[in-house]
Amino acid sequence: MPKPQVLTPQADDFPRWYQDVIAKxxxxxxxxxxxxxxIRPDGYAIWERMQAEVDQxxxxxxxxxxxxxxxxxxxxxTREAEHVEGFSPELAVVTHGGGKELAEPVVVRPTSETVIxxxxxxWTQSYRDLPLLLNQWANVVRWELRPRLFLRSSxxxxxxxxxxxxxxxxxxxxxxxxxTEVYRDFMVDVLAMPVLLGAKxxxxxxxxxxxxxxxxxxxxxxxxxQMGTSHELGQNFAKAFDIRFLDESGSEQLAWTTSxxxxxxxxxxxxxxxxxxxxxxxxxxxxxxxxVVLLVRDGDGVGAAVDRLVDDLEAAGVRxxxxxxxxxxxxxxxxxxxxxxxxxxxxxxxxDLAEGEVTLVRRDTASKEQxxxxxxxxxxxxxxxxxxxxxxxxxxxxxxxxxxxVSTVDEVAEAAATGFARIRWDAIGPGDEQRLATDGxxxxxxxxxxxxxxxxxxxxxxxxxxxSY
Amino acid sequence: MPKPQVLTPQADDFPRWYQDVIAKxxxxxxxxxxxxxxIRPDGYAIWERMQAEVDQxxxxxxxxxxxxxxxxxxxxxTREAEHVEGFSPELAVVTHGGGKELAEPVVVRPTSETVIxxxxxxWTQSYRDLPLLLNQWANVVRWELRPRLFLRSSxxxxxxxxxxxxxxxxxxxxxxxxxTEVYRDFMVDVLAMPVLLGAKxxxxxxxxxxxxxxxxxxxxxxxxxQMGTSHELGQNFAKAFDIRFLDESGSEQLAWTTSxxxxxxxxxxxxxxxxxxxxxxxxxxxxxxxxVVLLVRDGDGVGAAVDRLVDDLEAAGVRxxxxxxxxxxxxxxxxxxxxxxxxxxxxxxxxDLAEGEVTLVRRDTASKEQxxxxxxxxxxxxxxxxxxxxxxxxxxxxxxxxxxxVSTVDEVAEAAATGFARIRWDAIGPGDEQRLATDGxxxxxxxxxxxxxxxxxxxxxxxxxxxSY
Numbered sequence: 001m002p003k004p005q006v007l008t009p010q011a012d013d014f015p016r017w018y019q020d021v022i023a024k025x026x027x028x029x030x031x032x033x034x035x036x037x038x039i040r041p042d043g044y045a046i047w048e049r050m051q052a053e054v055d056q057x058x059x060x061x062x063x064x065x066x067x068x069x070x071x072x073x074x075x076x077x078t079r080e081a082e083h084v085e086g087f088s089p090e091l092a093v094v095t096h097g098g099g100k101e102l103a104e105p106v107v108v109r110p111t112s113e114t115v116i117x118x119x120x121x122x123w124t125q126s127y128r129d130l131p132l133l134l135n136q137w138a139n140v141v142r143w144e145l146r147p148r149l150f151l152r153s154s155x156x157x158x159x160x161x162x163x164x165x166x167x168x169x170x171x172x173x174x175x176x177x178x179x180t181e182v183y184r185d186f187m188v189d190v191l192a193m194p195v196l197l198g199a200k201x202x203x204x205x206x207x208x209x210x211x212x213x214x215x216x217x218x219x220x221x222x223x224x225x226q227m228g229t230s231h232e233l234g235q236n237f238a239k240a241f242d243i244r245f246l247d248e249s250g251s252e253q254l255a256w257t258t259s260x261x262x263x264x265x266x267x268x269x270x271x272x273x274x275x276x277x278x279x280x281x282x283x284x285x286x287x288x289x290x291x292v293v294l295l296v297r298d299g300d301g302v303g304a305a306v307d308r309l310v311d312d313l314e315a316a317g318v319r320x321x322x323x324x325x326x327x328x329x330x331x332x333x334x335x336x337x338x339x340x341x342x343x344x345x346x347x348x349x350x351x352d353l354a355e356g357e358v359t360l361v362r363r364d365t366a367s368k369e370q371x372x373x374x375x376x377x378x379x380x381x382x383x384x385x386x387x388x389x390x391x392x393x394x395x396x397x398x399x400x401x402x403x404x405x406v407s408t409v410d411e412v413a414e415a416a417a418t419g420f421a422r423i424r425w426d427a428i429g430p431g432d433e434q435r436l437a438t439d440g441x442x443x444x445x446x447x448x449x450x451x452x453x454x455x456x457x458x459x460x461x462x463x464x465x466x467x468s469y
Numbered sequence: 470m471p472k473p474q475v476l477t478p479q480a481d482d483f484p485r486w487y488q489d490v491i492a493k494x495x496x497x498x499x500x501x502x503x504x505x506x507x508i509r510p511d512g513y514a515i516w517e518r519m520q521a522e523v524d525q526x527x528x529x530x531x532x533x534x535x536x537x538x539x540x541x542x543x544x545x546x547t548r549e550a551e552h553v554e555g556f557s558p559e560l561a562v563v564t565h566g567g568g569k570e571l572a573e574p575v576v577v578r579p580t581s582e583t584v585i586x587x588x589x590x591x592w593t594q595s596y597r598d599l600p601l602l603l604n605q606w607a608n609v610v611r612w613e614l615r616p617r618l619f620l621r622s623s624x625x626x627x628x629x630x631x632x633x634x635x636x637x638x639x640x641x642x643x644x645x646x647x648x649t650e651v652y653r654d655f656m657v658d659v660l661a662m663p664v665l666l667g668a669k670x671x672x673x674x675x676x677x678x679x680x681x682x683x684x685x686x687x688x689x690x691x692x693x694x695q696m697g698t699s700h701e702l703g704q705n706f707a708k709a710f711d712i713r714f715l716d717e718s719g720s721e722q723l724a725w726t727t728s729x730x731x732x733x734x735x736x737x738x739x740x741x742x743x744x745x746x747x748x749x750x751x752x753x754x755x756x757x758x759x760x761v762v763l764l765v766r767d768g769d770g771v772g773a774a775v776d777r778l779v780d781d782l783e784a785a786g787v788r789x790x791x792x793x794x795x796x797x798x799x800x801x802x803x804x805x806x807x808x809x810x811x812x813x814x815x816x817x818x819x820x821d822l823a824e825g826e827v828t829l830v831r832r833d834t835a836s837k838e839q840x841x842x843x844x845x846x847x848x849x850x851x852x853x854x855x856x857x858x859x860x861x862x863x864x865x866x867x868x869x870x871x872x873x874x875v876s877t878v879d880e881v882a883e884a885a886a887t888g889f890a891r892i893r894w895d896a897i898g899p900g901d902e903q904r905l906a907t908d909g910x911x912x913x914x915x916x917x918x919x920x921x922x923x924x925x926x927x928x929x930x931x932x933x934x935x936x937s938y
Contacts, residue, residue, distance in 0.1 A: 031584075141540075
């Protein structure tokens with residue numbers, strides 16, 4: 001019996017499938033002002049889990065949270081030439097406040113290097129004050145002409161880290177540490193997403209950065225998504241905001257700064273990495289709900305068995321909910337939990353229960369397993385671990401299958417139609433990046449031949465090119 | 470030997486003392502745009518602890534977090550007449566976005582009843598969809614002419630809950646539940662602040678509300694601070710945003726809504742409730758750092774003893790940091806930890822340690838206690854409990870001492886010079902509220918004679934009047 005189709009199949013129209021999942025799984029909605037987004041409770045619960053995991057890792061490397069204002073004087077933005085050029089077209093500008101026209105318009109932060117730079121300068125006197133390691137969880141605004149829920153919205157939520165260091169080496173090392181110990185580890189271990197780490201080309205860097213590191217993921221349709229970036233800002237913002245310190249010998253020096261961020265865009269990446277034609281598939285380590293215990297229909301002791309199972313799972317540290325809505329059809333409820341991507345479903349019905357058994361169903365593979373009631377918690381735990389590993393393996397396999405080594409720019413464009421193209425960086429000539437861009441293909445990152453992160457300028461590099469979101 | 474005075478004494482100038490504490494304890498700073506605020510790491514850590522405690526309680530009563538846009542179409546605000554009148558003078562207006570003048574200006578949310586009302590309407594079809602219980606953690610903007618850090622800033626951080634219900638009774642009961650189980654319990658049990666609960670007079674209600682409940686606290690100088698409010702919005706926003714549902718009999722009804730919020734203003738309230746001339750005093754349940762283990766000076770095994778003690782405290786679930794900066798003066802470091810309000814300080818020095826002892830110092834009373842190293846964790850735990858209780862008792866005693874029963878409006882103004890005035894509500898005639906306001910005195914709330922929350926209109930009520938922040 002084929003299930004009723006609630007989503008456009010991925011193979012028919014991937015972007016349409018993406019919109020369908022977001023609507024049917026009740027993750028988000030368009031806001032009333034063009035490009036803005038309403039994040040619904042089931043979408044926000046995913047973001048809260050991401051926040052908790054990232055926040056813990058950020059704190060573990062010694063960074064402290066703070067909060068800087070939403071409004072930035074327009075004049076701040078103009079102090080760093082590349083920065084203002086990069087962000088001017090996307091700014092939202094407040095011209096009236098408190099019933100009056102403002103003497104100086106203020107911009108709604110598109111990112112906070114400028115305002116945080118001003119305060120880092122104020123708080124930094126000596127080398128003893130450095131490194132200064134700050135982060136904030138905040139909303140930012142970049143006016144979007146072609147908005148797409150989670151991926152590109154005029155307002156989005158993110159964390160932005162900002163640090164100041166005594167030397168270029170320290171700043172570079174810290175940006176790499178965030179990129180690997182925080183971002184990569186989180187994306188691989190929690191999101192089950194096998195991201196590629198590399199450096200952006202000069203054309204793709206953050207405005208004002210001397211080096212931008214990126215985590216690039218492959219979506220279900222072979223396109224790339226930038227999941228997070230870490231920037232070495234050199235002394236550009238230190239110069240613009242006068243971030244100076246006295247070194248150990250008592251002479252004045254300019255600091256070296258970094259910034260780095262991940263955003264609600266990761267929710268979009270998660271959906272497009274693991275989702276299938278039945279909806280979301282959430283990796284268990286991330287999932288706000290890891291197990292749903294479904295009362296199939298009422299009967300002798302069924303309700304009590306559901307309650308006990310929920311208690312036992314909770315006691316074992318599992319994030320669990322009960323679905324006891326026996327008044328709704330079983331099929332409808334199953335479809336709904338599949339849509340929402342809950343990794344493991346435990347079905348408790350009167351017939352199985354009479355035999356002392358319950359049924360565990362994996363969301364990723366749809367495989368079923370009957371176990372004795374007493375073994376359900378242990379089996380659920382094993383399944384959660386297996387699903388986490390298998391989702392990562394599946395995404396890695398797809399990425400590898402869809403990555404092609406090529407040697408000419410023409411072949412790049414061809415390979416990028418279905419996935420990632422790898423080409424030696426020295427095979428890309430002047431003007432080639434721009435040529436590829438007309439086909440919608442960009443160089444997502446540069447890596448060493450062995451796939452590792454390059455250090456500064458190196459000769460032997462590989463460029464990864466793709467279409468992207 | 471008197472300590473060097475780092476703060477203006479409270480008795481000399483309480484508002485100046487408040488500013489001094491915020492600056493010296495590095496809690497916050499003024500933002501570059503007038504009225505905005507930079508929350509520094511030590512201030513933000515306090516807010517993060519408040520968030521965690523409130524969030525947990527909000528979720529425990531069944532509310533789910535979501536996120537709604539910062540930008541609201543100007544036309545939304547105007548749909549509820551009292552609401553737009555109340556907020557218009559405080560709005561920040563964005564007129565330009567993406568390099569162009571906008572066809573319709575958008576306002577930066579001063580609160581989100583309007584935009585959330587629009588979506589609650591969209592998501593509500595039948596009585597089965599109600600109650601709909603939503604909350605968001607967000608920044609809001611209300612242009613402030615007389616800003617004061619934490620207490621009144623043009624941008625502040627808060628949570629705003631928004632709910633819709635099938636009946637007035639349900640809405641009223643839920644608003645009261647939030648007010649007591651979430652707000653009061655949090656403020657009393659965590660912040661150690663003995664807040665008074667009552668209803669606002671019609672003149673002091675939220676714009677658009679039919680009833681506003683408030684938590685009012687007395688600060689160290691006898692003035693009142695509104696710490697949180699919960700509003701019954703009746704059907705005003707349901708009418709304006711068409712929040713309708715089919716009831717059990719299939720006929721269409723307008724919903725009843727509530728909203729409720731607490732903000733970063735609570736940080737200001739906490740400072741002014743417990744702070745003394747040496748700085749902050751943080752209640753242990755809230756304190757981001759509950760115990761500091763201070764290495765007095767290096768010596769045989771001192772470093773190792775500090776490390777072990779920190780490990781043992783952590784293992785006991787205590788939030789602890791070590792201060793091993795032996796290169797800085799002991800007195801300077803003690804002053805600093807006192808400023809920051811850490812409840813318990815454990816001093817580990819070579820002389821005591823030779824006797825197998827360490828010294829525990831309470832921040833609230835400055836009393837010292839020497840105990841054997843092995844008993845330090847248990848003693849710290851007992852002190853933390855005692856400090857929590859004693860701070861609440863001290864604040865309660867001050868409030869009671871400074872609360873006077875009076876019978877005429879003239880006596881109200883007099884009593885409000887030093888604290889709270891209690892007067893029968895029926896002794897306040899028409900025009901009296903306005904008259905008191907010219908002296909800077911407002912009716913903070915109405916209570917029943919026994920101090921409990923009134924239900925709707927009642928005859929036998931007491932008004933609490935005070936000067937306020």
